[in-house]
Amino acid sequence: MKKTVIIIFLAGLTTISLFAFMAFLISSEKVEVSQLPDNPIIDVASLPDDSIVESKPKKLVQPPEPPPPLPSTVEPTETTNSGMSLVYTPTVITMPNTTIAGAEFGHQVEKDARPIVRVNPKYPISAARDGIEGWVKLSFDINPIGEVINIQIIDAYPKRTFDKAAKQALRKWKYRAKSVEGKAVTQHNFTVQLDFTMSKAS
DSSP, X not given: OHHHHHHHXXXXXXXXXXXXXXXXXXXXXXXXXXXXXXXXXOOXXXXXXXXXXXXXXXXXXXOOOOOOOOOOOSOOOEEOTTSEEEXXXXXEEEOSSOOEEOSSTTOEEBTTBOXXXXXXXXXXXXXXXXXXOEEEEXXXXXXXXXXXXXXXXXXXEXXXXXXXXXXXXXXXXXXXXXXXXXXXXXXXXXXXXXXXXXXXXX
16 A cells, blocks of 8 residues: 555656646747837838930021022222222124124124123222223133133233233123024134223212
8 A cells, every 4th residue: 555655656746747847848949039110111222214315406407508699790880099980891792693783881792692691800909000991802712501711812902901800700701502403502703892991980
């Protein structure tokens, strides 16, 4: 009987020890969970926007320049400081074949070679300063497109005073081309006299 009581006591002590050991193990295996803040702050870095396209300024379209005016065929009059007006007069143009009287400038004009542009010569400064007057007689041809070519000095008075001015002006004259059987041809042996005179300005 005494032996049985001892066994029961030892069994109870063992059972209590096992429960206590298990409770210790359970308490040591608990893991602490850190609490997160209720409103976490998130910092978002702004990146440069690569989609921005630079606008290029529009180029202004300039209007086309107006064509230069044709040389005037009206006879100009130059006035010097001394009160003298400088006047040149193309007196006579002679041409081969049949000619008719022309109304302008008192020269003769052939039907098939009518001047459409006349550029007046400039009175030489030295001649205007010295009060020199004179004239130049020239010969020339007209090419198929109406340009004056092959200009030659036939005679002049005074010699070489007005030659350059007369040739430069005549070179810029334009004529209506002559056609033979529907084809433009060169015309030869034309002459013209350009007079350089001075008169008192009114």
